Amino acid sequence: MAFEFEPKILVLATLACAYPGADAVGKAHLEYPSNVSILRVPSPALFPEDFFARAYARGIDGILIASCGSDCPYKGAYDKLAARIDRLVQRMKEGGLEIERMRLTAICTVCIKAFLKEVTQMDSRLRELGPVNRSAATEIWQASLRELQAGEIVQMARSAS
């Protein structure tokens, strides 16, 4: 049997919306590829850019952030997340990582179809793209970390003045 590339897909699903949404898919006994692993998270706004880049560097081929979107229970968290992902995607573009490996979307507690569509689309796109370029991802990870830590210097310079 020919070796077929099986992408490793990570779904970061919000406790309030997307995680129960993914549960609803299972409760309806609808199916999606088993290479999709779901981690629950209070709000994906807690992740710095380097977290995502590290995940790619460790071999995750695609990340779907299944957020609450406009139903986000936390004040302003979604906008902060969206801004973070914008910057990350920009960095991926520059660093030679396909931006389809990252997708930010909103999944509600009963969004069964939307969930299925998102994961199957990502799965088929990643199968076309092949495995993630881990060394490119490592570069981006290190660059993101450097920038985050540099922020410290900027900030300290500001408070000193």
Add this chain to the structure above:
Amino acid sequence: MSSGNGAAMRETENHFDVVVVGGGIAGLQSALDLADQDYRVLVVEKQPSIGGRMISLSKVFPTLDCASCITTPKMSAAAHHSNITLMTYTTVDAIEPAGDNHRLTLTQMARYVDTSACIGCRQCEYVCPVEYPDPFEQGMGALRAISVPFANAIPQYAVLNPEYCIGCGACVRACASDAIRLDQQPKTLTVEAGAVVLATGFHLNSTSLKPQYNASRSKDIVSPLQVERLLAPHGPYGRVLRPSDGKIPDSVAFVLCAGSRDQSIGVPYCSRVCCMYSIKQAMLLSGALPTADITIYYMDIRAFGKGFEQFYQNAKAMGISFVKGKVARITPQPNGDLMARVEAIEEDGRVMENRHDLVVLAQGIVPELVSPERLGAAKEEDGFIRRPDPLRPAWTGREGIFVAGTAAGPKDIVDSIMEAGSAAMEASHYLTQKRATADANAPSLELEVIGAASE
């Protein structure tokens, strides 16, 4: 209000703030809602395990959650609650006023097992040589004369059925913790309670009430509780088979209103849940038997609760066939088939003869408690417990005696749970009022009004 841990408040060993009669879902919910407010609660259950009817169901409408997944945590929470005492295999024989309280006479039936020693290892069950039709499996499976009643039973103690025990002593020899007590006798005891919640539940009336359905002539004319067991993950056959001969059914029919909405059988009312559980069973059957034809014969589909109508529409979309019609007769054939004679109301009233492997009769819900008067309550014409005050739907009209769940009328699980909470609230309200002495630590209303509230 009582506060702190139950133990400190214990006036006497046999006094409780509230006794809940019935350990089904309604009783357990009432008990938990009271115990969480630090009342000391005794739950008295007639069966050897708590969990009531709900623990024997497969999945529940309209969410299709597995029933045991919803029930077991509540059973477990009640069993582990420091303010709740469970007495299973115990009947309440009488409730009488005792001064300001209620005195309950209880009979603890002989389990023939010392519950302080039994660890639920089932060694006795494994060596017991006699098996009989398992009531939990609606007779379809087997249970040994001594056994733990069912897999998720709480408490997990063995119980011996003397009707089937031949007194061979094998269990006595097998029990590592020496828990078998063949000389155990029923025990009568009394307890006192500040308030009582009656949650005595329901049973289904007989499938034989309507002779034209011939339920006594075929094992494949079944009750909905049998279907629940057929569908349950741990059901008797491990799959859906017809009980007469083990055939995998390819045509299943549901006859709605088979024991309700009929004055002539003494059940003029609608049993409220049959439409929905039949639709649910039809959906689950179509999952278990993908090629089977499933028909629901109905008069009105009463999908009135939250999410019910959508559930009904989903069932129609799944291909379950809904026929508005009167089932005049069901006739078992020599080959085991069941012929249903149906007057299809929407098809020119034509009479159809349809063949089915399995026919489910939606029986009526009738109260389990026959004489509520013994327990200090009165009943309505329909036999359910009376609740005279429209503004206090959990109150029986007798001081300190409340009712929850299907003891007061047929209803679904959600409504039973709501009523259970309501009964707990009314009981705690009552207990607070009864302790006339004001609690010095009772909170008073605090707020800040800006701009003078006086006229």
Add this chain to the structure above:
Amino acid sequence: MSEQKKSSNPKTESQKPRIGVYICRCGGNISDVVNTDALAGKVKQLGDVAACRVETFMCSDPGQATIVEDIQKQNLNRVVVASCSPFLHELTFRTVVQRGGLNPFLYEHVNIREQDSWAHKHDPVGATSKALRMINAAVGKLHHAEPLERIRMGNHRQTLVVGGGIAGLKTAAELAGKGVPVILVEQSSSLGGRVALLARTFPREDEGSVLAKKLIAQVTDHPLVRIFTRARIERVSGFIGNFDVKIAFEPKPDASASSDPQGAGHSANAAEVYASVGTIIVATGADPYKPARGEYGFGEQPAVVSLADFLRQLATLPNGNFIWNGKRVRNVGFLHCVGSRQVEGVNPPQADGKINDYCSRYCCTAILQQALTLKMRFPDVNVFDFYQDIRTYGGHEDYYTKSSAAGVVFLRYHAEEPPVVEPGENGSALKVRVKDYLTFGEEVEVPLDLLVLGVGLVAHDIPELIDLLKLPVGADRFLQEVHPKLRPVETAVNGVLLAGTAQAPMNIEETLSAAGAAAVKAAIPLSRDAVELDPFVAEVNAEKCNGCERCLTECAYTGALFKETVQVDGESAVKARVNPGLCFGCGACVAVCPTRAIDLKGWTLDQFDAMIDGLVEAVPVEG
């Protein structure tokens, strides 16, 4: 106000992880797809896994007992259960772990049912391999887990009830009776809501206003109840036990409030009210569906009225001939399911583009009650009832039986072919054309003098409150409970409860039961001096914090993060600190910290990194 103690359980802190992993078959729900035995074989080989068992029902008493016993006998200090969704049993197993003597947060729940066996039914190998990856991730997370303590907060032992209809009144009466002070806020100028306007209620034929008055009397003079009418919630902040609420008032109308007998003029001159409450009950009710102009002739044909209007007017009519708007009425029709059980493509959508596809529950009985009353009072009036299904559930069936016996004529239509209302001929006001499926789908024309639309219930429009309290709303626009059976009156917001028709259509009796259930859930947390909260809030590691204040800028919750000056080695330094009672645990601060000094307890970045490593490292299970 808050107290955090580090557990000093020696068992959990100093030792090397000894992890127990428990795999549930869920009576076949899981094991029919996931090869649980093979899975267990692989799990046993994972680092620091000291015990691994497979059970049929992990959540059952014996299942739980196994965990407790293993913790004690095998000296486990971390536990994983792989079973159903954490929404069902995470709490159950945290309690079990605690019973075994461990800190309840040294527990990880892995969902191998909803998100594995049920979602990959036809891929048993993939599902088994995924289960292993997920368990490995949980094991990885537990390596970084620390014992956490629930946060104990002070508790304002009073309740805010929003809505002065029967649901709100009932909750207030019960809570006050139980000794819990209540602040009741009603938007309109009077109490009693819609029930106060009902002439006759079913099934006991009580007068609505009498019922409402009795309830009002129980609360108005109660020392523990404070009522504000013409009032609304303007601001809410805080959390269970500690909600801070600001109540504002509508300007006083010119007409004196005292003309309103139920006006409970407590609030006459108040400008604003501030209160702190422990729990909040939302009892904002529902509204009768208002048909669109032209819907079944409504608003265009004067002889088309809604059930609510009909009810009110019928009560005032003298006996004798049935006179409506000055005209003698001989033929009356009742139409069921107006604004309910709507069908896509048949019924025009509502303002929000959705249809009302739900059943409004109360209307069948209410219609037949009116039909029967009409038939009893005016026997020569012909009554026609256009329906889909008669849903007179339970004892309400009596109304159906009696209506049929009294000669009400039933015509059954299909939702896809609703009746058509047209101007009448030959002296009748209206003509209803309907395909009647009781007479085999024949099209029938029924001349009518009056048509009563059996309107359903729609959710009361409360966008501000939904926003303020972050209330979840269902597809039907009614407020959404957490779980219809496990937590039927609780919302996703801890301490905020639902009572009555704000949640779903209900009749009076059901509303009162629901209100009782909400009241008890409001009373439970207030029966103690303190509330306990989950510990999943941000925490600053002061050693790592460099005082850059970026987290403070990022935090959206006033007071949740603040800076303080501390002495470090004789020098003062600025450090960030968290107020756990005000922190919502979103983690926005975590992402911007340059030194990883701030983390969400229970959800640290190290734990997420470890979970990702766990996902990519595991090897697939063969066969």
Add this chain to the structure above:
Amino acid sequence: MPAKLTEAHRQALKLFREQHSDLDGTLKKYVADFRHERKQITEALRKGAGTVPELTRQTGLPVDQVLWHVTAMRKYGTVQEAGADGDYVKYEFIEQNGK
């Protein structure tokens, strides 16, 4: 069985037998029938896997009783499913070690 009955156990057994003496022999007959049927089905199954109708033909017992016994034996681990034959499930006997 290893454990020996004590005098107290024997007294209890005696009391139990007295209190539940099967005067009209109903239980006696039930147990005799039960054993006989179980033995016949076990023997039939020992000859090879079969469906409920097949076992019925071989034993001559009522078909619903055959299903009930097979179900019971499955529950207590002496029978397992072995595929299907048309609309019927086949059952096979599991030989117990040492028996």
